[in-house]
Amino acid sequence: MLFEVRYSDLAGRIGKIKTPSGTFETPAFIPVIHPVSQSVEIDFLKKLGFEAVITNAYITLKKYGDLAREKGIHKIINFDGPIMTDSGGYQVLEYGSIEPEPSYIAQFENDIKSDICVPLDKPTGYGLRYDVAERYVNETLKNSQETFNLIKSNNNRNAVWVGPVQGAEHLDLVKRSAGQLDEMGYEMMALGSPVQLLEAYEFAILADMIAALKSEVISKPVHLFGAGHPLTIPLAVALGCDTFDSASYMLYARDNRYMHANGTSRLDKLSYLSCQCPICINMTIREFIDLEYKERTDKLAKHNLYILRGEVLSVKQAIMEGRLWEYVGQKARAHPKLMEAYKLFLNYKYLEDGTPIFKKKAIFFMETSDQYRPEASRIRRIFDLFSTNKKKIVLYPDTQVSPFYTSHEYHKLYKKFSDYQICAYNPFIGIIPAEISDIYPAAHNLISKKKFNLHDAKDYPTFVSSFEKILSHDYFDDIIIIADEFMQGIIHETNIEHKNLKIIEYTDDVVEQI
Template sequence: MALFDCTIEATCGHARALSYETAHGTFHTPMFMPVGTSATVKGITVDQLHQLNSQVVLANTYHLSMRPGADLVEEAGGVHKFMNYDGPMLTDSGGFQVFSLADTLKLDADGLTFRSIYDGSYVRWTPESNMRIQEQIGADIAMQLDQCTPYPAERSFVANAVDLSANWARRCLAAHKRPDQTLFGIVQGGMELDLRLESIRRLREIEDESLAAGGRRFGGFGIGGYSVGEDHETMFETLGQVARACPEDRPRYLMGVGNPTTLVRAVREGVDMFDCVLPTRTARMGTAFSSTGRMNMRNAKFTRDFTPLDHSCTCPTCQNYTRAYLRHLVKQNEMLGAILLSVHNLHFLLDLMRRAREAVLAGEYEQFYEEWMNSPAAKDY
């Protein structure tokens, strides 16, 4: 396979099983990506990531560009060498983080100015400078700089964000030159289906113009601006049509979503890739995913429960530690408790997507979907 080749290995309904080639190996979908915002998945070593069969790790351009700085990461040999991770990686452009700082943000057609949360200094980004930063960081997949809209938002505001994001996508694609890194475009449009479809049309038009001029195309399509305040049913009113309007021959990446039931439903609608801080963040709060639903390990009922966390789980935490011990660690605020629950929660989502992939390859995704949706866990997520 050539670099950034995408192979559709199987389909089952709208669900897909893909393989995608990068400079640091091939990854397979459907899949969940652990979030390593600052070049570390919180509390998890690289060896543990490999043990959990993690495929792609996500890092964040905003945070890495602030600390330790893109120049330093580049000097270290890129983010892979910097954190000693030899698998595929993806960098979010940092746009979501910037737009969450609305009180310090100044936006114009050329770019944006914002105040750093680290030292209070003002930072200026354009699509071109953002591409340069992501090329310095050196992940296998970069994301275009876009405007992420909140929910709810006025239609006129969302329409303007679609237009701005498309204009920035054109500039990002023109500026992005690193040959061992690909660039994903991002679909915006809020909950407005026609604006979502217009966003996709504009992205496809942009890459057609680029290819006609001897340039590059987008390596995949991120679907942004969901899970920003709306309920899940509102998201699913449009998500399937949006996903399937994206090109069939490249990955479709639903950004910032990690709820297990949402993943299972989104795969059924044609989504391939997911990321979220949810598994590690909830672990630090003392909550575990399980085949029967969420488990609050602070609950007194686990005090003398010397059984595994999840009887059907094969992760290192469930194979070696009891609910009673995990509750003890959580109650004592011991860092090991958050680490062991993070290992388990990451395994839970990674394994869920592994089983989803197997179901697609076997032509049995609808059965897999129905079994999950009828399970005790599905109603608790």
């Protein structure tokens, strides 16, 4: 398998996966197609831009048997692009067990010429006792090793084989599962058992599961099973999932659930159709509701596919513009449970690996969580490495003019304090030495200005840390702080002490008054 990454932001990647039946771009939503009864026409999926689909090998085996071997899965479902096959793990989760052995299912997937194949796994589900989940993980690993031994010498088409990562909320099991599957040689990973979590909107647990997998497998593509919700896609992509599948578009439609950018709504609870897709633009909400059940369900499923396709495109555009952090933040405001997951981003240090060192656009600092975005963490480390031979320092609020050393304020400071180390300060990125204030994003950010109070300091621990490093030793003989409202709060909260510390309240003409 060839996986080529072209652009990245956070852990989100725009790339291409090469399969025997063609190449498709990631991130990709892969619609679930029933191998027997297809409610949405394959041609519709192609026209809408879905380059790959997923179907169930177990159901295909039960329904078609040797006919599927003879014709191949592409002719069975009438799709000539990449096809992923699930081996029946979901049926195991739903019904407890299935008849065929793992090696038999694996050989069947190979025989029907599947492009992306998943070994038979034992999904852990959500809420299992640790010992039960561990037993299921061990069974999945055993099946996966048996499958890999089989296909290692019998994979003439170079199909992509996917390692099924299990463990659910037991993160150590997720890590062990991912690590061992990686060692076996699987080219792609798939995180299983999130459906029950997603149904409960437990996005924070899902985020920790993805991060646990990524801690063991950095570069290989990652599939997320059962992720077909408009709020799940940006989160999953930002954390490093490249593909995701679901039958949600149809399942939601059967339940009269209408997807939109911020989630789902019951069709009969809507007053307007705000969507401009070809389905919605040609009728009113009343006309939609009054359709016969089958026609309404089919149209609603197609609408839902338009929303899912649009969400993937929006995420890709955010990656291209270096705005994925902002985009996920916007989405997080749609649901408190998603905000819980978004706030965990500060724990995921690997997000910095895929974040470009320089971006074409300035980044936005709008709220306290933005101090943890990778660009801010990265530049604080650079500032920490800065050293000076000057024994005096003056700290001044960051200006609207960038870099800081080009501003009128800096030149006025320099005339008065030429023997001082001159630094700006920014609530989100810390203490900025003037000499390196042109490094991204020190000179490439926009801040939402607000009135600070004395208690805001506790919300900016990264700044407090940078500030305390400046004052924690006796290197500087003299310290002058020109303190705006934010800095006054920091000083109030930190109770700093220095024998030659001078604090001057900031005003527009403060330099002239010193």
